[in-house]
Amino acid sequence: MGWSDYDSSSCSIARTAEVLGDRWTVLVVRDLFNGVRRFDALQSHLGIARDVLAKRLKLLVDEGLVERRDYKAEGERARQEYVLTAAGRDLRTVLVALMDFGDKHRAGVDGPPVALHHRDCGEAIHTHLTCDAGHPIDTTTRAELIPLPGARLLVQA
Amino acid sequence: MGWSDYDSSSCSIARTAEVLGDRWTVLVVRDLFNGVRRFDALQSHLGIARDVLAKRLKLLVDEGLVERRDYKAEGERARQEYVLTAAGRDLRTVLVALMDFGDKHRAGVDGPPVALHHRDCGEAIHTHLTCDAGHPIDTTTRAELIPLPGARLLVQA
């Protein structure tokens, strides 16, 4: 009874990848984190096709990660803006994990392009893996998967 | 001079997403972490089309995240296996971040399907965001982006 006896798609990684798993969605979320809020600004900064952006934003709104708001600045016409919900902001850890990996393994000769710093103290922000006892987990640490009630066995045909 | 003045694609998140940013690649890496090593085992567990799996594995090998090895068990014919390299194992943090998010926001009524535990002490493993001064970073903590030498400005047309 190993990992491969369990249904691949009923896994939290798979379920998250259903939303984030395409070339653009992660980058849309990244730009939303960085304060880009309007459709045209997202479109021109990302270089994404307009219809694809519309579809991705709709998906993120449907999944509850982004909220679409009408807003109206003084003396301007009403516009839409897209803002991360609390659930969407929980993706920060995922984004920083991707960034840490890219900084380490996929930076060009000039090194990483940007760093993320804690505004209060000025220090750089990174992800860490630990167990609940506080032990740091590195790439060689042995880990094991424990099935929980939410697990689904594959049905053999 | 804000975030949108910088080239979106020369960002560590974008560079990592170039490799992981499709429906399957993350799941292939997940299964490799979980000890699934052979082509047919990956194919049938993931339910991915065979040609797509071949292409993804080739990409992961080309990017140095996976090694393709011939191996031969006693009395059996030679086979191929796919094993994560040290660089590939650095993706563990990304996978656990995706899992933590999925456990929190996308679990079904039965709750999360599996938990990852530290084999030495038995405690659950999770990702954490902190700054280098050790302050925990939550979803409301203010952060700022600091451009580094690797940053590239957009050229205005």
Place this chain on the structure above:
DNA sequence: GCATCTGAGTTGGCAATCCAAACTTAGAGT
């Protein structure tokens, strides 16, 4: 008061990807 501009999409035609199923190749078992 009419034409223009701008933001936020939608539409249509073409290209790349994906999928399932069939085919290939090579070594093992019977």
Place this chain on the structure above:
DNA sequence: ACTCTAAGTTTGGATTGCCAACTCAGATGC
């Protein structure tokens, strides 16, 4: 000699994605 299995490759059709052009409504300019 025939069959089986692992690891892909090939093929043809369906889906998705891309780009450019179009729509539409509210401001803005003349």
